[in-house]
Amino acid sequence: VPTEAAHLISLRIQQIIQEETGITEVVDPLAGSFYVEWLTNRAEEEILKEIDLIWRMGGLTKAIEMGWLHRKIAEFSYTDYKQIQEKIIKIVGVNYYESEKEDHQIDVFRYPENAEERQRIKLEKIRSERDNELVADKIEKIKEAAKDGKNLFPYVVEAVRERATEGELFEAFKQVYGLWTPLVRI
Amino acid sequence: MSLKRIKVLIAKLGLDTHWRGAITVAHILKNAGMDVLYLGNSMPEDIIEAVIDEDPQVVGLSSLGGAHLSLGEKVLELAKTHNLHNTKVYVIGGVIPPDDEQKLLKIGYDLVFGANATEQEIINGIKNKLSEKGLLTI
Numbered sequence: 001v002p003t004e005a006a007h008l009i010s011l012r013i014q015q016i017i018q019e020e021t022g023i024t025e026v027v028d029p030l031a032g033s034f035y036v037e038w039l040t041n042r043a044e045e046e047i048l049k050e051i052d053l054i055w056r057m058g059g060l061t062k063a064i065e066m067g068w069l070h071r072k073i074a075e076f077s078y079t080d081y082k083q084i085q086e087k088i089i090k091i092v093g094v095n096y097y098e099s100e101k102e103d104h105q106i107d108v109f110r111y112p113e114n115a116e117e118r119q120r121i122k123l124e125k126i127r128s129e130r131d132n133e134l135v136a137d138k139i140e141k142i143k144e145a146a147k148d149g150k151n152l153f154p155y156v157v158e159a160v161r162e163r164a165t166e167g168e169l170f171e172a173f174k175q176v177y178g179l180w181t182p183l184v185r186i
Numbered sequence: 187m188s189l190k191r192i193k194v195l196i197a198k199l200g201l202d203t204h205w206r207g208a209i210t211v212a213h214i215l216k217n218a219g220m221d222v223l224y225l226g227n228s229m230p231e232d233i234i235e236a237v238i239d240e241d242p243q244v245v246g247l248s249s250l251g252g253a254h255l256s257l258g259e260k261v262l263e264l265a266k267t268h269n270l271h272n273t274k275v276y277v278i279g280g281v282i283p284p285d286d287e288q289k290l291l292k293i294g295y296d297l298v299f300g301a302n303a304t305e306q307e308i309i310n311g312i313k314n315k316l317s318e319k320g321l322l323t324i
Contacts, residue, residue, distance in 0.1 A: 001252070073206070073209075074206075074209045074210075074213070077206040077207075077209055077210045078209070078210050078213040078214075081210045081214075085304060085305060094302065106283065106284075108283045108285075111252075181226055182205075182226065184205075184209060184224050184226065186209075186212045186213065186216055186222045186223075186224050
């Protein structure tokens with residue numbers, strides 16, 4: 001989780017781009033640039049090739065079930081790492097123009113120590129104030145709908161209106177669908 | 187005479203889904219000739235259960251979600267309870283603030299790696315620790 005200072009830097013960067021550069025005054029500031037158009041076409045070609053491949057595999061769900069997608073990400077991650085190590089991909093300050101003197105003191109966001117305890121108390125309070133039988137009934141309805149392959153959204157909204165928790169919803173889905181483990185072959 | 191292959195178990199600590207680092211390190215160690223088992227997301231209890239079942243020499247944990255201290259400590263506590271602490275090398279890596287690095291070493295991790303660790307640092311670090319702990323079997 002970023003610290004407040006980190007949030008502020010991020011917000012300020014976006015505000016500078018928005019207010020100082022004038023970029024928002026034109027719909028497409030890079031239109032007509034030969035290089036950008038060429039890059040866009042190339043990216044489009046590559047994307048369509050991948051999408052076509054996924055279609056031929058039987059769709060994205062199939063591609064994930066086969067482990068194709070995760071294998072692809074894994075391969076990319078390793079190649080990416082190798083190229084950073086070999087300085088083919090340059091990252092200023094990390095593998096390029098590194099400086100010994102640079103101060104690496106980083107402020108780290110820390111959860112308050114009693115965060116877990118506070119959340120537990122809050123949950124207990126909610127559970128003691130709501131109609132637990134009604135919540136259990138709504139959760140049952142979600143499970144039935146899930147088994148029937150129905151759109152779960154209305155059922156979830158109803159359960160949450162009665163103050164069902166995220167954990168209870170998750171547990172219901174887990175019971176019906178089970179847990180999925182990505183197929184990662186090393 | 188060749189070295190017996192080093193067996194490594196790699197897991198993602200807790201619910202943290204950032205698995206690119208773990209999988210990259212898994213590839214690095216595999217390419218270095220080690221047997222690598224990727225466990226995926228696991229809670230400390232599952233990790234120790236897998237350590238008992240698989241009996242690796244190296245246990246590598248990846249954490250980019252900030253749970254390295256809480257869950258990381260739990261793993262080593264369980265390892266000590268099961269007397270699995272001195273017979274393995276415990277490595278933890280990910281987004282770990284400098285202050286926490288010292289804490290993790292104090293808890294009992296043999297090695298702590300940040301995002302900038304190089305391939306050689308990781309491989310040599312593990313091999314050196316294995317031989318320090320007398321776990322490099324020939």
